[in-house]
Amino acid sequence: xxxxxxxxxxxxxxxxxxxxxxxxxxxxxxxxxxxxxxxxxxxxxxxxxxxxxxxxxxxxxxxxxxxxxxxxxxxxxxxxxxxxxxxxxxxxxxxxxxxxxxxxxxxxxxxxxxxxxxxxxxxxxx
Numbered sequence: 001x002x003x004x005x006x007x008x009x010x011x012x013x014x015x016x017x018x019x020x021x022x023x024x025x026x027x028x029x030x031x032x033x034x035x036x037x038x039x040x041x042x043x044x045x046x047x048x049x050x051x052x053x054x055x056x057x058x059x060x061x062x063x064x065x066x067x068x069x070x071x072x073x074x075x076x077x078x079x080x081x082x083x084x085x086x087x088x089x090x091x092x093x094x095x096x097x098x099x100x101x102x103x104x105x106x107x108x109x110x111x112x113x114x115x116x117x118x119x120x121x122x123x124x125x126x
Contacts, residue, residue, distance in 0.1 A: 002119075005106050009126060010093045014074050015061055022046065022053045044123040051115035055108050062104040068097045 012019075020037035025045040027033050038044045046054060065072070076091030110121050 003106075003110065005103055005110075007103055007107075008095070010076055010091075011074075011095060011100065014076070014093065015057075016040075018057050018061070022057060023050045038123055039125055041125045043125065046111075046114060046121040046123070048114050048116075048118065050121070051111045054114070054121075055111040058104045058107045058111065062101055062108070065097060065100050065104070070097055071095070072097055 016038075022036060022038075023046075024035055024037060024039075025033040025047065026035050026039045026043070027045060028039065028042050029035070033045075072095055074093040074095065076093045078088055079091050080086075080088035113119055114121055
């Protein structure tokens with residue numbers, strides 16, 4: 001292990017649809033482990049075939065988030081009220097812009113390393 005990074009689960013869930021476009025390997029699958037996206041609850045491997053898409057997706061998110069205020073809010077999942085008669089609402093997700101940009105920059109750098117050699121970026125789920 002050369003380096004590691006932790007991304008808050010709420011942020012990962014928010015960008016999950018775009019992560020499904022990244023070529024990946026799921027070693028828990030029977031047969032060829034090739035696929036796309038992340039194994040949310042298990043291991044996912046990204047390699048040099050993943051690097052271009054991984055870099056592009058995280059660069060795009062980074063560019064978008066650069067426009068956010070220092071502390072920014074995203075809309076999370078719908079949460080029902082605690083009692084049957086209470087209405088639900090969407091969860092409010094609050095992040096620090098500079099922290100998120102730093103995390104995404106680190107993933108972009110990891111993607112650049114993936115593109116140059118036979119390394120793996122290892123995601124081990126929640």
